Amino acid sequence: MAECHPVGFQWVMEAKARGATVIHVDPRFTRTSALADLHVPLRAGTDIAFLGGIINHVLENERYFHDYVVAYTNASTLVGEDFVDTEDLDGVFSGLDPEERHYDFSTWQYEGGEVQAASGARYQVAGERVEGKDGSDGPRSGVREAARGEAHGSGGAGITGDFETDETLQHPRTVFQILKRHFSRYTPEMVAETCGVPMETFLRVCELLEENSTPERTSAFVYSVGWTHHTVGVQYVRTASILQALLGNIGRPGGGILALRGHASIQGSTDIPTLFNILPGYIPMLHAESSTDLQTYVAAEKAEKGYWAELGSYLVSLLKAWWGPAATAENEYCFDYLPRLTGSHSSFETVMAQLEGECKGYFLLGENPAVGSANAKMQRLGMANLDWLVVRDFSLIESATWWKDGPEIETGEMRTEDIGTEVFFLPAAAHTEKDGSFTNTQRLLQWHHQAVEPAGDARSDLWFLFHLGRKIRERLAGSTDERDRPILDLTWDYPTKPMPSHPGDDEPEAEAVLAEINGWDGHGTPLSSYQQLRADGSTACGCWIYCGTYADGVNQAARRKPGTEQDWVAKEWGWAWPANRRILYNRASAAPDGTPWSERKAYLWWDADEKKWVGHDVPDFSPTKAPDHVPPEDATGVAALSGTDAFIMQADGKAWLYVPAGLTDGPLPAHYESQESPVDNPLYRQQRNPVRQIEPVVHPADRFQPSGDEPGAQVFPYALTTYRIAEHHTAGGMSRWSPYLSELAPTMFCEVAPELARERGLEHGGWAHVVTARNVIEARVMVTDRMPSLRVAGRVLHQVGLPYHWGPNGLVTGDAANELTSLVMDPNVHIMETKALACDIRPGRRPRGPDRLALVADYHRRAGITERTGLDPAVGGAAGKDGKDGT
Amino acid sequence: MGVKSWMESWPVYRQWADGDPLGRGSAAKSRTSGTLQPRIADADHVTKSVCPFCAVGCGQNVYVKDERVVQIEGDPDSPISRGRLCPRGSSSLQLTTGDAREYAVRYRRPGGTEWEDLDLDTAMDMIAGRVVASRREGWQWEHEGMRVRRTMGFASLGGATLDNEENYLIKKLFTALGAIQIENQARI
């Protein structure tokens, strides 16, 4: 955190100054470790084993927060008899189809009920509702692959039937007992063996965390892409969620699980998604199978209980925002204008579509895949097969110049003259040159005001999109082709303001776009809450969770009451979605009876005289719902939540220790080794995530390595991880051109322990080259204890650390770490695995020209790599170990 | 210079006379440094902004003089950052005004070996034409017998460095054109 989010880290230091204990769990020693009370280095890719070990410790020693667990989690709920756990299936769950790499989720449901996921794969239930089936015939693979992983947000999820519960937590099929059995093998010994963390250190972490998680005290987890960039990344975060729910650390001040995100508005670009699988506000994109018409779609995707019950209102309001008067009740508010998915269309599949010649044009809007995306060569090969490419950025980044000076030109794999891609580079305006809002990592919208006009041809992306849309509409004007109706009927009449230095080149008003995102009623009056949205076409709203950010016609995101003039929650600085709420699930900050768990941690409480929730924040709950409220039998939507259903997004109002629906790779986390690992899975016979997404990205430039005990794995004997440092930003597009930052961190380097340096003859300050099945790169050697060697599975394992900021262009250059990574993905959210791989490292620079390819080919030969290596099917509980059939 | 002012300009004297015995305060000022002014002193106005690098969202004050940004500093009012910026945030002035920025459209024709100049408006027209053509070529009314009403002809990548309003227009325009391959840095 001190490296990647330095100013955020000041609050960790504030907490430490007040007596908090700071624990840093990370394979490398960083500036965070230097300031922490305890640094715990572990083997990259083993956090589920580590966290699972803590869960086991909490359960075995009864250190969980009993009253919180019983009231606010699904610990007491019974799971159906058909569920079979990893304990009985050698590391996989019931319902696995190993050949298809797919789970049938029906056996994971609660006893006596069917539950709709609040997030993740909601279609698991949706598909059945559409087909009117009992779940035996799940949705087709296209729907499964469509990554509903981000379809979460604020609201509840569907629930039908009556669940059975046992509040004594004793019934063997309660979630609580299942959890106990599931994690029983995650012992301190197993943690030591898997993670390389000595038992004493591990037990010290358990003690510190447990002591600090009580009614009087709370503990927080902070993570970033070190947890998500794995083939089992979503389950890393799930493991932390289970632990935090058991310890009663969610919804309470000082608690929670905080995702620290890397770009200024990466949260905003997820909420208002430039993502294939969702519409604004986490509304699932239409899928061809379940989205034949508006009613069918809403029936399939909405929930019976909680805020997602109003999905129809959110979607119709979005359609009204986009198509205005053209959207009528008769034409289902232009529902049919929306394109449909038939599978996954993440950027990695797009690369494959480019290679196949289907995708011919590409916009790069402030992103640099030629070095920033996994398997950078695949990205460039895809771009080389396009008809046209538009790059909008500040400088001539690698994604703009690969046709001229990319690595493939040097190796002779491509010749500039042969590349048919037409490239447009358009300079972009900076944040100081435009109005607009960023949403930070805590869901906080903050407006930045324009200070000056952009010079030369530099323009905002708002300008670019607006005028591109205008020109396309002009070209198509008068078309009678049904295909062109959506673009011609689109509301695209934003007010503009003149740019004095660019006469005639008007800039659209960003605040007018924010007003549309916020929404208005039939009179054009700005809305103040998403609860005002209607499904009858009387309201328009571009993103329902952002409704309220322009309440009263005031730009709430631009509020800047100084922090020193407010209380510590600072509700008048910017605007947080939803409803300017700063801590989600804050009902859980009070006990079931509505009193604070402790005075020290009081945040929201029930005022019995006033009959409402009061405290420091906006209640994440109906403000007048009494703690003892019991909803009527037939209640639906928000009204169906009881006075203790603190987790309002969930179908049952509970924090989920066990996930009956929503995840594609298991209702509980299990430790799997990364796609490529120098170690055999110590916990299960199943080596890798059996449903990882791999087949769609098989390509000669994306070969995989043997792992663990498989023949050939010893050719790549070291663990490899990638990361960032404070002096650079992501793939370097905004930092490698800066003289100050370049001077601070002038070259690509690798971090290796002294033992590894000795083993391979690496010299501090000298050169080394690092090899995987994809490529070879070179880097300066930093011999340091910061990347310690660990004792794992009875031997010493060395790790190689690589920052991923460099590339061939800019003031300071170096090979990109992403040349080494592959496109294998997590099955829930299509995130690639860049944090845990296996590699070889050798002294000296890498070969130049065709010799570079020859070196990689030689590693392929030595490791016996073929196009099927690493693609082995799952064990399915019976056959030989995953991967034992090797290459 | 009179004897008195000469004496008073002597740092050792000032260390004692000004109660700065360690010479780390006002006594360390020379005549030159005494007349120095911060870059922001004569700025025409200050614009409130937000750091464009990571998602902590530190507040920035952007100082403008003669319609040019002359300095970017941390905003002490921000309850998030309390005036601090990290090395990256502190480099914002270089990022936005440094000579690494391009200000002209560059064009590379198919098979071309060098960049060429191109007028912005012409580039916009050409891009609009390319979008319309690729959209048509990649158009699908149906896929495996199911209505899809979409184009696979073009894709878009990026958004996490952009404003919410910009993301909104990307999603709105490209979805209305039928494109579905819209992605950003959320997965990297």
Ligand code: SF4
């Ligand atoms: S100053 Fe540093 S910590 Fe703050 S937002 Fe910018 S990059 Fe992030």
